[in-house]
Amino acid sequence: MKSRLRSAAVALALGAAAGLAFAPGAAQAEKVLRIVPHADLKNLDPIWTTAYITRNHGYMVYDTLFAVDENLNVQPQMVGEWSASEDGLVYTFTLRDGLAWHDGDPVTAADCVASIKRWGKRDGMGQKLIQFTKELAVVDDGTFTLTLNEPYGLVLASLGKISSNTPFMMKKEHAEVDAFEQVPEVVGSGPFKFAKDLWVPGSKVVYLKNEDYVPRAEPASAAAGGKVVKVDRVEWIYIPDPATTMNALVNGEVDLWETPAVDMVPLLQQNEGVELAVIDPLGTQGWLRPNHLHFPFNHPSARRALLYAVNQEDYLRAIVGDPKLYRVCPAYFICGTPNESSVGVEALETVDHDKARALLKEAGYNGEKIILMQPTDIPVLNNASLVTAQVLRDIGMDVEVQAMDWSTLTSRRAEQKAPADGGWNVFHTYSTGADVTSPIANIGISGGGVESAWFGWPTDARTEELRDMYAREADPAKQKAIIDELQGRLFEEVVPYVNYGQWFQPVAWRKELSGVLVSPVPFFWNIEKN
Amino acid sequence: MYAYVMRRVVAIIPVMAVVGIFVFLLLHLTPGDPAAIIAGDYASPADIEKIRARLGLDQPIHVQFARWVGQLAHGDLGVSIFSNLPVTKLIGQRLEPTFALCVATIILSIVIAVPLGVFAAWRAGTFVDRATMVFAVLGFSVPIFVIGYILMYVFAIELRWLPAQGYKPLADGFVPFLRSIILPSIALSTLYTALIARISRASVLEVLTEDYIRTAHAKGLSSPIVLMRHALRNAAVPIVTIIGIGIALLIGGVVVTESVFNIPGLGRLTVDAILHRDYPVIQAIILVFSGVYVFINLLADLAYTLFDPRIRY
Numbered sequence: 156m157k158s159r160l161r162s163a164a165v166a167l168a169l170g171a172a173a174g175l176a177f178a179p180g181a182a183q184a185e186k187v188l189r190i191v192p193h194a195d196l197k198n199l200d201p202i203w204t205t206a207y208i209t210r211n212h213g214y215m216v217y218d219t220l221f222a223v224d225e226n227l228n229v230q231p232q233m234v235g236e237w238s239a240s241e242d243g244l245v246y247t248f249t250l251r252d253g254l255a256w257h258d259g260d261p262v263t264a265a266d267c268v269a270s271i272k273r274w275g276k277r278d279g280m281g282q283k284l285i286q287f288t289k290e291l292a293v294v295d296d297g298t299f300t301l302t303l304n305e306p307y308g309l310v311l312a313s314l315g316k317i318s319s320n321t322p323f324m325m326k327k328e329h330a331e332v333d334a335f336e337q338v339p340e341v342v343g344s345g346p347f348k349f350a351k352d353l354w355v356p357g358s359k360v361v362y363l364k365n366e367d368y369v370p371r372a373e374p375a376s377a378a379a380g381g382k383v384v385k386v387d388r389v390e391w392i393y394i395p396d397p398a399t400t401m402n403a404l405v406n407g408e409v410d411l412w413e414t415p416a417v418d419m420v421p422l423l424q425q426n427e428g429v430e431l432a433v434i435d436p437l438g439t440q441g442w443l444r445p446n447h448l449h450f451p452f453n454h455p456s457a458r459r460a461l462l463y464a465v466n467q468e469d470y471l472r473a474i475v476g477d478p479k480l481y482r483v484c485p486a487y488f489i490c491g492t493p494n495e496s497s498v499g500v501e502a503l504e505t506v507d508h509d510k511a512r513a514l515l516k517e518a519g520y521n522g523e524k525i526i527l528m529q530p531t532d533i534p535v536l537n538n539a540s541l542v543t544a545q546v547l548r549d550i551g552m553d554v555e556v557q558a559m560d561w562s563t564l565t566s567r568r569a570e571q572k573a574p575a576d577g578g579w580n581v582f583h584t585y586s587t588g589a590d591v592t593s594p595i596a597n598i599g600i601s602g603g604g605v606e607s608a609w610f611g612w613p614t615d616a617r618t619e620e621l622r623d624m625y626a627r628e629a630d631p632a633k634q635k636a637i638i639d640e641l642q643g644r645l646f647e648e649v650v651p652y653v654n655y656g657q658w659f660q661p662v663a664w665r666k667e668l669s670g671v672l673v674s675p676v677p678f679f680w681n682i683e684k685n
Numbered sequence: 686m687y688a689y690v691m692r693r694v695v696a697i698i699p700v701m702a703v704v705g706i707f708v709f710l711l712l713h714l715t716p717g718d719p720a721a722i723i724a725g726d727y728a729s730p731a732d733i734e735k736i737r738a739r740l741g742l743d744q745p746i747h748v749q750f751a752r753w754v755g756q757l758a759h760g761d762l763g764v765s766i767f768s769n770l771p772v773t774k775l776i777g778q779r780l781e782p783t784f785a786l787c788v789a790t791i792i793l794s795i796v797i798a799v800p801l802g803v804f805a806a807w808r809a810g811t812f813v814d815r816a817t818m819v820f821a822v823l824g825f826s827v828p829i830f831v832i833g834y835i836l837m838y839v840f841a842i843e844l845r846w847l848p849a850q851g852y853k854p855l856a857d858g859f860v861p862f863l864r865s866i867i868l869p870s871i872a873l874s875t876l877y878t879a880l881i882a883r884i885s886r887a888s889v890l891e892v893l894t895e896d897y898i899r900t901a902h903a904k905g906l907s908s909p910i911v912l913m914r915h916a917l918r919n920a921a922v923p924i925v926t927i928i929g930i931g932i933a934l935l936i937g938g939v940v941v942t943e944s945v946f947n948i949p950g951l952g953r954l955t956v957d958a959i960l961h962r963d964y965p966v967i968q969a970i971i972l973v974f975s976g977v978y979v980f981i982n983l984l985a986d987l988a989y990t991l992f993d994p995r996i997r998y
Contacts, residue, residue, distance in 0.1 A: 195957065197767035198723060203736075205725030277732065319727055335735045337769055355778050356768040357957045358949030394850060394947045402837050402849040403947070532960070559716070562962050566718030569730050584726060598727055610730065 185387035186684050188668075191400050192677075193414040195393040196360050199349070200337040202277050205319040207587070207676075214378070214678060215362050215389070216257070216343035217323035220248065220267060221315030222378035225436075225673045227492065227592070229315040230379035232371065233262070233324060233344075239310075243629065246301040246310055247294070253369035256326055257348045264299035268292070269330035271301075271314070271322060276334035278320035280595050283626055284313040308629035309595060316596070317378050317676055318589040346370065346382040346680050347389060360391040362679075375681040377674035385670065385683045404429060404663060410684065411664040413677055416534075417475055423663050430666050433480070433659040435675045437588025440489055441470060441535075441655035442599055443543055444611045446580050449573055451525075454518035458650035462502035463511040464550045465543075467656040473538040475658045484657035487600060487642050489588045493631065498639045499646030503654065511550040525554045526574040528582040530561040539583040539655060547581075568610045588657065589675035594622045594641055600651045613651040617644060686990075686997075693983045697976065704975040708968055709753065713746050717962040719766045740766060753968065762972075763965030765958075772969040775954060782852045783950035785862070786942065787935050789870035794877035795928065801878075802885025802924075803912055809890055817882060824879025829938060833872040833945040840868060850947035869946040873938050877931045884927040888920035895919070921992035929985030933978050 194208040201213030222232040231237060235251030254262035268291045275285035287307040293299050301310065314322055324330075329338040341349040347362035354360055370381035392409055394400040397416035403409045405426055415423055415431070423429050445452035445461060452458050471481040485503040488494035525547060529540035540556065547554045557579075559567070564582060572578040591597040601608040602618030621641040628634045645651060664671060670681040720737035721728075728736075737743050741752070756763055762772040805817035841849035847868055853861035892898060893916055901911045940952035951970060958966035989996045 197961065199769075204723055205727040207725075209725075277728075279727075279729075319725065333739075335732070335739050339769075355949055356765070356770065356775060357954055358778075392851070392947075395953070396944050396947065398834060399837070399850045399945060399947050402842055403851070406841055406845070406849045408848055408850060560960065562717040562722055562960060563715075565721040565726075566716055569718070569721060569733060586727070590727065598729075607729065607731075609727070 186385075188386040188389045188411070188679060188682060188684055189409040190389060190391050190677075190679065191394050191403070191409050191412045192391045195357050195395075196354075196391065197356060198337060199341050201323055202274055202320055202325075202334060203337050207319060210319045210321055211677060212349075212360070213321055213323045213343075214345065214676060215347040216341055216345045216349045217325065218254070218343065218345045218382075219315065219321060219323060219378065221311055223315050223317045224376035224379040226376075228379075229311045230373075230376075232315075232379060233267075243306040244303045246303075248299055248301070250297045251369075251371075254344055255367055256344050257342050257365060259367075260326070261296070262324065262344050263296045263327070264293045265296075266327045266330065267324050268299050269327045270324045273325070273330045273332070273334050274320060274322040278316070278322070279598050279601075280309070280313045280316055281320065281322060283595055284310065287626070305627065306629065307627060308634065309593075309626050312593070313595075315378075317674075318587060318596075344368075346384045350388075358393055360393075362389045362391075364388060370680075375670075375672055375678075377672060378676065378678065382678075382680040384680045386679075389679050404665065407665060410668055411662065411671070411682075413662055414660055415663045417477070417480075420477065420480075420661060428666055429663050430668075431661050431663045432671075433661050434671060434673050434677070435588070435660065436491060436673065437489055437592070437675050438482070438657050438659040439585050439587055440484075440591050440657055441474070441539060441583065441585045443539070443581065443583055443653040443655050444599070445650070445652070446574070446578065446611055447613045447651075448571055448605070449578060449580065451515065451518050451520040451523065452580060455648055455650065456514040457518035457520060458653075459502060459647075460511040460514035460518070460550060461653045462646065462650060463505060463507045463514065464546045465503065465653050465655055466506045466546075467503070467654075469546075470539055470542050470655040471658055473542050474535050474656075480661065481656060481658040485654060487591070487645055487654060488593060488597065488638060489591050490657055492588070492592045493635070494592055494594075494638050496635075496639050496642045499643040502646055508550050515550060515552070520552070522551070522553050524574070525552050525580045526578070527554055527556050528564050528567060528579050529556050529558045530564045530582075531558050532560045535585065536561075536583045542655075543581065543583065571605060571612070583655075587675055594625045594638065600641075600645060600649075602649060602651070608651075611652070613649055615644070615649045618649055618651075690983070690987070693979075693986070697979045700979055701972060701975060705754075705757070705968070705972060706750075708971045709750055710746075712962070712964050712967055713749065715962075718742070719962040719964065722961050723767060753965075762969040765966050766963050767961060772965050775966060776951065776969065776973060779949060779951045779954045781854055782948045783939055783943070783952060785852075785855070785866055786869055786873065786939055786948060786950060787932070789866050790873045790877060790935060790938075791928070791932060793870050793874040794881055794931065797874070798878040798881035799885050799917075799924065802882040802887075803889050803917055805882070805886045806889035806893060806916075807908065807912055809886075809893075814886075817886065821879040821883040824875045824882075827875070829872055829876060829941045830945050832875050833869070833942065836868045836872055837946075852946075852948045852950075865948075869942050869948060872945070873935070873942045876938065877935070880931055881924065881927055885920070885924050888923045889916050892916050892919045918992055922989055922996075925985055925988045925992065929981055929988075932981050936974055936977070 196208050196212050198204045198209050201209045218233050220234045221229050224230050233250055233254055234248050236249045238247050275281035287303050289304045290302040326342050332338050346365050346368045348365050350361040350363055364384045364387050370383045373380040375381055397419055400412055401419045404412050423431050445458055447453055467483045475481045484490035485500035486495045527544055530536045544554050544556045568582055570578045574580050598609045602613050602615030604614035605612050621637055625634055625637045667685050669683045672678050672681055720733050720742055724733045724736050764771055801817055805814040808814050837849050840847045847864050851865055853865040855862045898915055901915045939950055940956055943950045943952040955970050
């Protein structure tokens, strides 16, 4: 009896162990695409914040009037037909048929007008467009007009802006919410519906296929074309630890990892089940940002000294390592775009520490302490900060590296006080290539000073004039001439930031996936899971 | 006894008040600005100012404190600055994974550590004893994340028996739940198993030299009965104390384990909230944790009376 009991117990234990080991997952009747995004989705309003993760969320649930394709050409998206008057002052937009909000209401011209106005209060390009706009008027349910004060060359480029803040269309009642408050609900008209009840901030976001979405007939191309959803739902699973994410991808627990850590890339390349590719042809641009308000970088010579001190190759090796994933690119408006220019780049292409020391002397620098903010929780910026610290020491500067987390840095960088009183001299950041392709989109070059420039506050009236001229110009050849003049000025006089290189973030996905789109922003329509 | 319990429960209030004041001041005096994080990297300084004003973060600190205390008095823990969701909902979402991980870890630790410690004491000086002590030293020395990655590599990547990461709630079925909790529990329990085993060994070793143990043996009782009924019971107070401390320490341990195994629990919620300066969430979680600490200590104190009749409250 005893031995029978023992046998039964052993059998039970083995059965349980086998069950645990080989138990199948829950029945997968529906196709679920599991994505590990680059960050946790914390805010749901893509106009309220410029955070890229919220922009990506915006593309899931909202739609845009225009969108750029993979060649960076603007194409109609929600708009079916559009026209511009001969004098270029009146644009008429007609929405295509079949557009509906997730609650079933039809998308109207009034919704779009309200959405443009709200976006125009927050986004730099939007503000510029609104500044040139005399009137936005509803003609009928499906048509509205945009009347300009004077010709403006970036109307369609603005409405098709691909990156933050992207002009997403919202319901009128939400678009009328103060632009500095979050919209209360997520009701879009895009290809996915946000499942708010399943949202676990810090962990998981669930999007369900919008069965009522009517995609365009054209094939998908970056943000443009038909947004055909080929799975039933998409889950964003936020995994903060890169090693865990890699294991999950290798084990097939997730399907796509948006930003594999650089040191994981060689391991992923060896895995037969994983595909690794760069889908963003524009990549990322690094910014070394000096504080233009305070000595020594309030002097143009000190800022130019930075150009002669920086060797992009050093930074890119420290940040990325693999030469296949970076490119030495001095251009302010990023390499690989129509606005790439070679004017004035010699200073950044030449590493000359003697010249840098001479320029510092010219600026009156005499060994004063320089405060460099080092965000230790962001590997790219941490490494760039360490390289800069050494570079500045090499040209004779007394550098105090202050380690802090990114949250602290974002509040400290807003301080306009002198560095000795809690301000700063230098910090690093980066921008996706899509955000620096034009003088209007690139907020880093703004010369608006403490009134309107980005942190660091460069002040240069001519820069602002040239940006305005670029915005007014519709002729690409003339725009290019303005770009050349502007970039020359940026290198010779302003040096709003020092571009420390261009690098490309690969994306990793399971080989069961097909249809991953080439684009500066990751999109999850068009992807098939076999 | 009841009066003692009531006194201890009432004593929670000033403890929580001190914790609340301390946490509030610490957070608001720490550098970092949630408005800047919300606005994103490309927002202008003016936009950040406007968001700060909308969130009431431009108010003097005593005004913000009064507002928070007022909310607490109404049982309202506030709303996350970022997600706009009530903090109670956020904590509710994260309670089950953390609770499951803690309970599984404690059960695993006790089930392994106490017999191991008692056995090592019984066989003091032998190979078994030394092996137990080596394990204890290793358990203390090897960080949880190292154990976690090794377990993940062996059981998820190589053997493919268990998932590498993630948590399945009980509502999805017991087997998926158990599969998701096994590796994190083993990783987290290593430290506590080592701790409890070591204390169990020391405590039992101490009582094994007592007269009543010799008497029990002289009466003809078998060694297992002497160990379990006489030695372990008399050695229980320090063991219960260390288990109580271990549960409290678990709150720190779950932060690492939840990050390594991607378990959406309270530990990760805390870290995320701190990194983003989500003040209402941090304040609420720390209040909850401090309440749990006090409650566990109370339970440990009450448990003493079960093992040692001489202790009376």
